[in-house]
Amino acid sequence: MLDDKTGEYAAEDGTEAVVPLMEMRNIVLRFGGVVAIRDISFDIREGEIRAIIGPNGAGKSSLLNVISGFYHPQEGVVIFRGRERAPMKPYQVARQGIARTFQNIALFHGMTVLDNVMTGRLTRMKSSMAAQALWIGSAEREEIENRGKVEEIIDFLNIQHIRKVPVGRLPYGLKKRVELARALAAEPELLLLDEPMAGMNVEEKEDMSRFILDVNDEFGTTIALIEHDMGVVMDLSDRVVVMDYGRKIGDGTPDEVRNNQDVIDAYLGVGHD
Numbered sequence: 001m002l003d004d005k006t007g008e009y010a011a012e013d014g015t016e017a018v019v020p021l022m023e024m025r026n027i028v029l030r031f032g033g034v035v036a037i038r039d040i041s042f043d044i045r046e047g048e049i050r051a052i053i054g055p056n057g058a059g060k061s062s063l064l065n066v067i068s069g070f071y072h073p074q075e076g077v078v079i080f081r082g083r084e085r086a087p088m089k090p091y092q093v094a095r096q097g098i099a100r101t102f103q104n105i106a107l108f109h110g111m112t113v114l115d116n117v118m119t120g121r122l123t124r125m126k127s128s129m130a131a132q133a134l135w136i137g138s139a140e141r142e143e144i145e146n147r148g149k150v151e152e153i154i155d156f157l158n159i160q161h162i163r164k165v166p167v168g169r170l171p172y173g174l175k176k177r178v179e180l181a182r183a184l185a186a187e188p189e190l191l192l193l194d195e196p197m198a199g200m201n202v203e204e205k206e207d208m209s210r211f212i213l214d215v216n217d218e219f220g221t222t223i224a225l226i227e228h229d230m231g232v233v234m235d236l237s238d239r240v241v242v243m244d245y246g247r248k249i250g251d252g253t254p255d256e257v258r259n260n261q262d263v264i265d266a267y268l269g270v271g272h273d
Contacts, residue, residue: 019082021046021222022067022190028075029062029246036062037073038246044190049216050224051233053257054243055266060226061103063243064192067224068100069093094123099188101179103195103226109168113159113178114150116167120185121146153181156218157211173204177211184215191215193225197232205229209236234258242266 020043029037037059044050052060065071066078069090078085080096088096099120107116154163157177162170167178176196183191196212197205209232215221227233233240234254242250242257244266250257257263 020044020079021081022224023079024063024066024076025079026076027063027066027073027078029059029066029071029073036246037066039076040243040246040248041076042241042248042251044222044224045239046189046222047216047220048222048238049212049236050222051237051240052224052226052243053228053230053233053240054249057245058243059246060243061194062246064100064194064224064226067093067190068098068192091123094186097187097189098192099183099186099190100192101176101183101194101196103198105172105175105179107167107175107179107182110166112164112166113170113181114154114163116178117150117153117181117185118146120182121150123186149187150181150185153184156184156214157181173200173207176200176204176208180208180211180215184219184221189222191221191223193223193227195226195228197227197229205232212236 022044023041024043025041027037027040028035040059040063052063054060062071066073069088069092072087080098085096108119154160157180159174159177159181162174162178167175170178180193180196183193193212197208200208212223212225213236216223225236227236237254239252240250240254240257241248242260242263244262249262249266250260252260
C-alpha cells in the first residue's frame with residue numbers, strides 16, 4: 001500500500017512492496033464547469049485484471065482516456081512503472097507499452113482483418129517510410145517479422161477463417177474480437193478494454209471472457225477493463241474500482257466491492273440527493 005506521509009510503497013507488515021505498474025494519484029479532470037473525475041486515486045498491479053465499474057456517466061471512459069493520453073487532467077499525476085509521466089499524446093503512450101480498445105468499435109471497415117491487425121504493429125516498425133514503400137533491406141525483414149506475430153494473434157483468437165475478409169462485412173461480435181487482436185498486436189504491457197462485451201449475446205460474452213483470461217494468463221498482460229455486466233466483472237477481475245458521479249466509492253476484491261453499501265446504493269439508484 002502507499003504511505004501517504006512518505007509517498008513510498010510498503011506491505012502491511014512493513015517490508016518493501018512491489019511498485020504498481022500504473023498508478024493514478026489525485027486525478028481531477030474538468031470540461032469547462034463540468035467535473036468528470038473528482039480526485040481519484042487507484043493503482044493497477046502488474047499481471048492482474050483490474051475492473052473499473054460504475055453507472056453510466058460515472059467517468060469510467062474518461063479515466064481510460066487519461067491513462068491512454070487522450071485527456072490530460074488538470075490536477076494529479078499518472079505514474080507508470082514507478083515514474084511520473086509527463087503529458088503525452090496517445091501515440092507516445094502506445095510506445096510506452098499501453099494499448100486499448102474502444103467503446104465504439106474503431107476499425108478500418110474497408111480493410112481486411114489481417115490489414116487491420118497489422119496496424120497494431122505500427123509502434124514496432126523502425127524502418128523509414130521510403131524503405132517500407134520500396135520493401136527493401138530491413139523493411140522487408142521487419143514486415144516478415146511483424147506479419148508472423150500478427151498471424152500468431154489471429155490463430156490465438158480463432159479468427160483465421162476471416163483473415164482476408166473486409167471488417168465492414170463482419171458481425172458485431174467478430175469486430176470486437178478483431179479490435180482486441182489489433183490491440184494485442186502492439187504487445188502491450190497494459191491493455192485497456194473499454195466495454196469489450198457491450199452489445200454481445202451470451203455466447204459471444206463467454207468467448208470474449210475466455211480470451212481475456214487467456215491473454216492475461218498466457219501472455220502475462222496486465223488488463224484494465226470497463227464492463228457493465230456484473231457477472232462478468234466478478235468472475236474475471238482480481239480487483240475492482242467503483243466510480244459514481246466522477247468519484248471513487250469503492251475499491252477492493254470482487255467480494256469486498258459486492259458488499260460495499262456505497263456501491264449497492266449507487267447501483268440501486270438510492271442514496272443520491
